[in-house]
Amino acid sequence: MTLREEPMLLPGGLVAILHRPADGPGGDRPRRGCVIVVGGPQYRAGSHRAFVLLARRLAAAGVAVLRFDHAGIGDSVGDAPGFEAISPDIRTAVEALAGACPGLDGIALWGLCDAVPAILAVAADDARVTRLVLLNPWVRTEAGAARAELTHYYGGRLRDPGFWRRLLRGEVALGGAVAGVLGAARRSRTGATEPAALPDRMAAALARFRGATLVVTSGQDLIAREFLDLAGRCPRWRAILARPGTARRHLEAADHTFSSAVWREQVADWTLDWLGAPA
Incomplete structure (x- = not known):
């Protein structure tokens, strides 16, 4: 399948790349979309160019993908506000993908690490967001x-x-x-003194989301281990993760960014399966 990769300048000076199939007269009409949300000190290419490769893999299977730099990261203007303040930029990206590809049946938000709490702050309030893919969620407390x-x-x-x-x-x-x-x-004994802990806010946000959620974790990553420990001991998180429409996948050998080709392809396979696109 021939792919189109188009640079976009979004409102607020955000730089993005749109990936979509381009077969047929006038281009293909994708039915499902995905916004890749950057986490940590990365830009839209991702560690080891993982986001570029994922976007191309998804687009080759018929999914329209937008990856973008939020404010202050990569080529976008402004100062980086921190992960808990990038929700407006995610909303801008969802709007841009929906406008560029009218007729989408739904849009997925895909993110790694501290992109996850930012995604959860948006997902429940936008009916266009129907699926989430959350990798090694950042639930950090001391x-x-x-x-x-x-x-x-x-x-x-x-x-x-x-x-x-x-x-x-x-x-x-x-x-x-x-x-x-x-x-x-x-x-480890300071937990009782941490007010309004991030995991509590994330659990509340995910509980409000009515779409389908896939959680992917790595075995060789302390961030993932902190999440897995939380998911095992916290009744609220256990209940949320056990809901219908929620699935979990785990790669025991993988590191935080799924840096090998084998791990990267496995994540892409799981993502495609979750989005309902042919592999």
Whole structure:
């Protein structure tokens, strides 16, 4: 299938690229759309050009895709406001995709890490958004991060025979390791003092969303581990993730950005399946 990739300048000085199929006279008419939302200190290409490759894969299967730089990132103007303040830019991107591709049956929002809370702040209030794909959601609290560090980082090191060999050879600073464990243990007990925690706001937003949600997590990532720990111990999150129309996928070997070709293709396959497009 021939693809079209068109640069766009959105209101507010946001720079975007629209990907869509271009077969047939006048171009194909995609029925489903997807907006890729950038998270962290990235721009619209994504780590390892992952967003470019994903957009082309989806467009080749008939999905119209918009990837964009929010304010202060990449080629867009302004100052970066932080992930909790980019919801207006996401709404602008949804409007631009809907205008460029009239007749879409629905629009999905796809995002990694701290793009997830920004997506959730938008999704329930726009009827055009019918599906979400949320990767390694950022649910960071000081206590949650510390628990994940204790369990999955320090716990993993203690179970690693190589760590003990390095310790016996004097290659590990024992004082630093002990200080790290004690510091993480202390921070893990601060959860009760954290007001209006981000995970609570995210849970409330996701509970209001009435579309379909796919959550994808990595095994080799502390951000994902913090989310998985939360999902396992918090009744509210367990109930939300168990709702009909919500699915979860996990890649145990993958890192935070799904950096290998194998992991990237698996995420693309799951995304296509979730969007209802032919693989």
